[in-house]
Amino acid sequence: MADNLLKVQPIRNGTVIDHLRAGAGLKILDILDVAGTGNTVSLLINVPSSKQGRKDIIKIEDRELTESETERIALLSPGAHVNIIRNYSVAEKTAVEIPEEVAGVARCPNTNCISNNERGATSRLLLRSREPLQLACAYCARLVAEEELQFL
Amino acid sequence: MDHVVTIQDLADDEIASILDRARELLPVARGEERSDAVVGKILATCFFEPSTRTRLSFETAMQRLGGNVIGFADSRTTSHLKGETLADAVRMVAGYADAIVLRHPQEGSARLAAEISDVPVINGGDGAGQHPTQTLLDLFTIREELGKLEGLTVGLLGDLRYGRTVHSLAAALARYDTTMHFIAPESLAMPRRVTAGLPDGWSAHTTLDGVLPELDLLYVTRIQKERFPDPEDYVRVAGAYTISAETLRDAKPGLRVLHPLPRVGEIATDVDETDHAAYFRQAFNGVPVRMALLEMLLGGD
Numbered sequence: 001m002a003d004n005l006l007k008v009q010p011i012r013n014g015t016v017i018d019h020l021r022a023g024a025g026l027k028i029l030d031i032l033d034v035a036g037t038g039n040t041v042s043l044l045i046n047v048p049s050s051k052q053g054r055k056d057i058i059k060i061e062d063r064e065l066t067e068s069e070t071e072r073i074a075l076l077s078p079g080a081h082v083n084i085i086r087n088y089s090v091a092e093k094t095a096v097e098i099p100e101e102v103a104g105v106a107r108c109p110n111t112n113c114i115s116n117n118e119r120g121a122t123s124r125l126l127l128r129s130r131e132p133l134q135l136a137c138a139y140c141a142r143l144v145a146e147e148e149l150q151f152l
Numbered sequence: 153m154d155h156v157v158t159i160q161d162l163a164d165d166e167i168a169s170i171l172d173r174a175r176e177l178l179p180v181a182r183g184e185e186r187s188d189a190v191v192g193k194i195l196a197t198c199f200f201e202p203s204t205r206t207r208l209s210f211e212t213a214m215q216r217l218g219g220n221v222i223g224f225a226d227s228r229t230t231s232h233l234k235g236e237t238l239a240d241a242v243r244m245v246a247g248y249a250d251a252i253v254l255r256h257p258q259e260g261s262a263r264l265a266a267e268i269s270d271v272p273v274i275n276g277g278d279g280a281g282q283h284p285t286q287t288l289l290d291l292f293t294i295r296e297e298l299g300k301l302e303g304l305t306v307g308l309l310g311d312l313r314y315g316r317t318v319h320s321l322a323a324a325l326a327r328y329d330t331t332m333h334f335i336a337p338e339s340l341a342m343p344r345r346v347t348a349g350l351p352d353g354w355s356a357h358t359t360l361d362g363v364l365p366e367l368d369l370l371y372v373t374r375i376q377k378e379r380f381p382d383p384e385d386y387v388r389v390a391g392a393y394t395i396s397a398e399t400l401r402d403a404k405p406g407l408r409v410l411h412p413l414p415r416v417g418e419i420a421t422d423v424d425e426t427d428h429a430a431y432f433r434q435a436f437n438g439v440p441v442r443m444a445l446l447e448m449l450l451g452g453d
Contacts, residue, residue: 110259110260112257112258112259113258113259113260114238114256114258114260114261114263114264114278115260115264118237118238118239118258118261118264119235119237120237120239121237121239121264137260138260138263139259139260139263140259140260140263140278140281141259142259143345
């Protein structure tokens with residue numbers, strides 16, 4: 001742990017996403033769209049972890065994640081910890097969990113599903129299995145595997 | 153029961169009571185007796201794509217029960233083409249009618265409508281998705297023809313990949329300890345997402361040979377031309393899955409053949425005269441089954 005801290009400076013305010021599944025960090029940066037925001041971001045890949053073997057860590061300065069963003073992280077790396085940092089200390093710590101239903105987060109892969117064709121419709125995916133991750137569209141019942149997830 | 157979107161929405165006892173009631177309603181369905189079970193009620197048949205059989209049997213069912221029908225048969229006659237959303241159309245129709253039958257080319261449309269409508273929505277077919285009243289009338293026909301649903305040996309033949317009718321039917325038959333044989337060309341085999349949900353007791357075949365003598369029921373579906381890029385392949389494959397009186401020579405005398413209709417040559421007309429043919433009675437059964445459902449959704453008690 002101390003080693004990790006030496007590599008990357010602690011942040012004053014913002015979010016630290018810890019215990020990410022190794023390899024999930026890049027994808028998560030992508031869906032959080034950090035490049036466009038101007039926040040300072042650091043990503044650590046394949047950090048040795050006593051619990052997980054290897055893990056990824058993301059630190060985003062001056063930004064607290066929304067619920068929808070947390071849900072996206074949960075889908076890609078269930079069990080990750082989201083720490084909200086205020087004035088150098090952890091103000092809130094949550095282990096992200098995939099909710100029973102994710103609405104407006106990822107689209108149904110069925111292009112002929114009403115949720116992809118109706119103006120104003122919100123996609124709804126229901127959790128069927130956590131391990132391996134499997135969701136089902138609440139409208140057309142199409143099953144969605146992790147590799148099929150397309151975030152909105 | 154509020155909406156009927158998928159066959160999975162119906163519990164075993166709800167299916168049983170619909171089938172029982174459909175049987176009692178047979179004389180009314182034939183026009184031999186009168187009913188005023190839903191008098192004063194209005195059913196809206198909203199067909200965003202044409203389906204003559206489904207629409208007419210719902211309209212007949214409603215009128216035989218003393219109710220009235222409004223609706224449209226084709227999206228070309230609606231404001232859908234002007235860009236109206238399904239949600240807006242459903243809100244409007246829910247204000248005009250006591251129940252809605254929805255036929256729509258996109259999967260999941262009936263579920264979306266059910267979320268919005270404050271009157272019952274019946275799924276009359278959503279794209280390649282579900283068509284629960286077809287499944288109910290198939291179950292009713294099987295029970296009427298063979299006297300029971302439990303423990304039968306059933307063959308499903310033809311296009312098992314794209315045919316939503318056979319997907320729902322297989323899922324429903326799994327509730328009744330059915331031995332299922334899926335007979336299809338390899339390119340049109342039953343998809344894994346359907347078989348994954350079935351208990352043991354099913355097997356896949358590419359030919360009817362050897363399976364036929366065991367069957368109590370053979371459910372035939374149409375192999376559609378548009379599934380084959382090469383028209384010659386279509387002719388060859390479709391020809392190999394054609395049923396005639398000769399094909400059925402080794403069948404049990406009590407075998408019944410069903411088909412959701414319309415047929416295009418996959419059952420030769422010489423089968424019509426055999427005791428095996430049950431598909432025209434099956435088509436009629438759409439009326440009493442839909443009557444039972446409408447009565448349940450709209451009847452006073």
